[in-house]
Amino acid sequence: MRAELELMASREGFSLRCRASYGPGVHLVSGAIGSGKTTMALAMAGLVPFDGDLRFEGVESKVMSLQFPEYHVTAASVDDEVRSWGLDPGEVLPRAGLIGRNAVDPFKLSRGQLKRLNLACVFALDPDLLILDEPFSSLDCRAKAKVCQAIGSRDGRITMLFSHERAMLPRVTTLSQISDAELEPLGAVPGSIGRWAGAPPYLRRALEHGARPRNIAMDDVEEALCATRG
Amino acid sequence: MRDPRLRILSTILLSAGAFISPVGAVAALLWWALFTPRLKAVPHPRMLSGVVLMISATAIVSELTGGLGLLYLLRMIPILLIAAWAFSDRQESELLDVSVWMMGKRTGFDIGLMAEMGLQGLRMINQDIVQVRQAMEIKGMKPSVRNLVPLAANIVINQLRRTEETAKLLTVRGYSAGGEIEPTFLTERRDLLLAVLASAVPILSLLAHW
Numbered sequence: 001m002r003a004e005l006e007l008m009a010s011r012e013g014f015s016l017r018c019r020a021s022y023g024p025g026v027h028l029v030s031g032a033i034g035s036g037k038t039t040m041a042l043a044m045a046g047l048v049p050f051d052g053d054l055r056f057e058g059v060e061s062k063v064m065s066l067q068f069p070e071y072h073v074t075a076a077s078v079d080d081e082v083r084s085w086g087l088d089p090g091e092v093l094p095r096a097g098l099i100g101r102n103a104v105d106p107f108k109l110s111r112g113q114l115k116r117l118n119l120a121c122v123f124a125l126d127p128d129l130l131i132l133d134e135p136f137s138s139l140d141c142r143a144k145a146k147v148c149q150a151i152g153s154r155d156g157r158i159t160m161l162f163s164h165e166r167a168m169l170p171r172v173t174t175l176s177q178i179s180d181a182e183l184e185p186l187g188a189v190p191g192s193i194g195r196w197a198g199a200p201p202y203l204r205r206a207l208e209h210g211a212r213p214r215n216i217a218m219d220d221v222e223e224a225l226c227a228t229r230g
Numbered sequence: 231m232r233d234p235r236l237r238i239l240s241t242i243l244l245s246a247g248a249f250i251s252p253v254g255a256v257a258a259l260l261w262w263a264l265f266t267p268r269l270k271a272v273p274h275p276r277m278l279s280g281v282v283l284m285i286s287a288t289a290i291v292s293e294l295t296g297g298l299g300l301l302y303l304l305r306m307i308p309i310l311l312i313a314a315w316a317f318s319d320r321q322e323s324e325l326l327d328v329s330v331w332m333m334g335k336r337t338g339f340d341i342g343l344m345a346e347m348g349l350q351g352l353r354m355i356n357q358d359i360v361q362v363r364q365a366m367e368i369k370g371m372k373p374s375v376r377n378l379v380p381l382a383a384n385i386v387i388n389q390l391r392r393t394e395e396t397a398k399l400l401t402v403r404g405y406s407a408g409g410e411i412e413p414t415f416l417t418e419r420r421d422l423l424l425a426v427l428a429s430a431v432p433i434l435s436l437l438a439h440w
Contacts, residue, residue, distance in 0.1 A: 047364045064368050070388055071361040074371060076380045084369055084377075107387050 001059055001128060003158055007052030009036075009043035016040055018183040025173025026151055026159045028216070030198040035178040037162040038067060041133040044160060059158065062129035065122045067137060069114040073106045078117065081106050085121045096120035097143075111138045123150045129158045136165040144168040148217070166200040171215040190214050231424060233417040234324035235331065240428035241316040247431030248308040252301055254435025258308040261431060265424050266315040278314055282307065325349065327413035336408035343409070347396065351389060358385045 004021045016036035031037050042048040045064035056062075066072060075081040079102040082089040093099055096116045098109075106114060115138045122130060132151075136144050148170035151159055161172065175186040175196050186192035193199070193216060194207065206213060206221045213224035231237040244261060247254035262268070272278050285306050293299030329342025362381055371377060 042364065045364075045368065047367060066361065066365060066368070068361070070384065071358070071365045072368070073384050074362075074366060074369065074377050074380055076383070084371070107383070 001156070001158060002055075002057040003044065003059060003129060003160075004055045004057075005044065005053065007043060007050040007054055009039050009048055009050040011039045011042065011048045014039060014181070016043075016178065016181050016183065018043070020176060020183055020185045022158055022160065022174070024156050024158055026154070026161060026170060027174045027176065028161045028163065028169070028172040029176045029178065029183070030164060030196070031178030032198075033164060036181060036183075037164070037178060038133055040178065040183060041131050041160065041162045044129075045131050056129065059128040061125070061127035062131065063122050063125050063127040064131040065118055065133060065135060067134040069111065069118040069138070070107070072118050072121075073114070076105060078102055078104050078106055078109070081117065082121060085125060087121055087124050092117075092120045092124050095124065112140065112143065115139055116143055119147060119150070123154075126154070126157070129160070130154065131160045131162070133162045134164070135161065136163060136168065141168065164198070167202075168218065169200065169216050171217045171220065175216075189216060231319060231421050233415050233421045234320065234328050235415060236417065236421045236425040237316055237319060238328060240425050241312055243425075243428045243432050244312045245309045247428075247433075247435040248312070249305050250432060250435040251439040252304050253438035254431055255305045255308050257431045257434050258312060261424075261428060262308060262311050262315060265427075271315040271318040272311075278310065281310060285310070320349075326411065327415070330411050331413045331415070335410060339409040339411060340407060347393075351393070354392060355385060355389060358388050 002021060002023050006019045007017075009016045009018065014036065016039045018040055029037055029040060039048065041064060043050045044054065045062065046054070047064070073081060075084045078093070078098060079089045082092045089102055093102065096113075096119075098113060098117060101109070101113075106117070109117065115135075119132075119135060122132075135147050135151075139147065144165075145168060148168060151161065151170040161170070163169075172189055174188050175192045177184050177186060177196065177198050179197070186195050190213065193203070193213065196203075196216075199207070199216075202218060203213070203216055203221055206225050209225065209228060211221065211224035211228045213220040231240070244258040248258035249255075269275070286303060289299035289303035289306075291299065292302060323346060325345040326339070326342035329345060330338040332338055333341060362384055366373070366377075366381075373381075
């Protein structure tokens with residue numbers, strides 16, 4: 001299973017050059033706000049025009065979760081919203097922490113609840129390629145931890161994670177960063193961690209203290225710091 | 231046209247001239263063809279062609295049922311093209327500037343602010359429609375009457391939420407009525423000439439009508 005892209009994606013007068021190849025695993029694409037993460041995510045989902053090549057091998061299903069969950073809403077009740085994804089509300093709502101909210105208008109939910117609902121739906125679909133645009137936005141720490149867990153449980157599939165999250169990140173397979181309208185694949189973790197300019201503060205501080213974490217999740221960084229201190 | 235006051239005045243004069251008589255419509259169309267970047271000034275060609283299509287359908291039905299549909303079409307086309315040109319030429323906050331210049335820092339500011347917020351809302355709605363289309367594509371949905379209501383609700387609710395946020399922001403910043411602004415305008419000789427020519431269109435149109 002592989003996604004290969006060599007393209008120039010354009011959106012709202014902005015163009016982004018991407019050249020990368022992603023196999024099964026979790027691939028974090030980071031970059032400052034407005035750097036082009038959403039443009040790349042939309043291009044991979046085939047939702048914005050691009051020049052160049054986007055090839056998928058062995059990818060039979062792909063789903064994207066948009067940054068703002070309101071835009072996903074196409075139904076007038078939570079139940080119907082889940083069904084609009086072709087899913088069973090009985091299975092999805094407990095995962096979203098929304099038991100008993102079946103008849104509620106999705107717009108009556110808070111943005112965090114709506115985000116949980118949307119993420120529960122896309123994870124339940126379990127596509128070969130899952131594109132997550134800022135999946136941690138609007139979520140509290142507990143919900144973020146659950147998202148990290150769900151991302152980590154997607155064995156043998158491609159998960160593209162576009163995020164500028166600074167506090168809680170899952171274990172990833174590769175790192176890429178976007179700057180100056182160009183994607184820069186940094187390579188596999190842990191080798192690429194030291195080259196990651198957008199590393200969150202907890203990781204940066206650990207690196208400054210000589211820690212060499214195996215991955216970018218908080219647990220890995222704490223473990224590496226403990227090892228450094230002996 | 232750099233001066234928004236003259237652009238708005240020209241837009242009103244040309245639109246009125248085009249609507250009064252077919253001669254005025256032809257004159258307004260000529261003005262548009264000679265003095266604007268023509269189709270390059272159309273900000274959303276698909277949207278404009280959709281509106282033209284709707285007006286054409288109305289005109290055809292009117293013509294077939296004994297009305298003056300084709301004359302109506304002839305009048306509306308230049309009005310739409312002039313409106314598209316005026317919209318594409320506009321700069322940020324110029325409606326606020328013109329409104330304050332015309333009606334002062336209290337009423338003018340409030341009306342100008344409303345106009346600017348309205349235009350900003352239109353831009354946001356356009357972005358919302360793009361996002362909703364993408365969401366439907368992700369779900370493999372096709373537009374249908376059944377999902378038209380929730381989708382329209384989606385756009386309206388998003389807009390209402392943004393409006394509420396803007397209202398709160400204005401309150402927090404101490405806005406109650408009116409505001410301090412000193413509008414400045416840059417008037418080129420060409421702007422004046424085009425405005426004078428635009429003012430000839432309704433006169434010509436009225437003469438032809440009588």
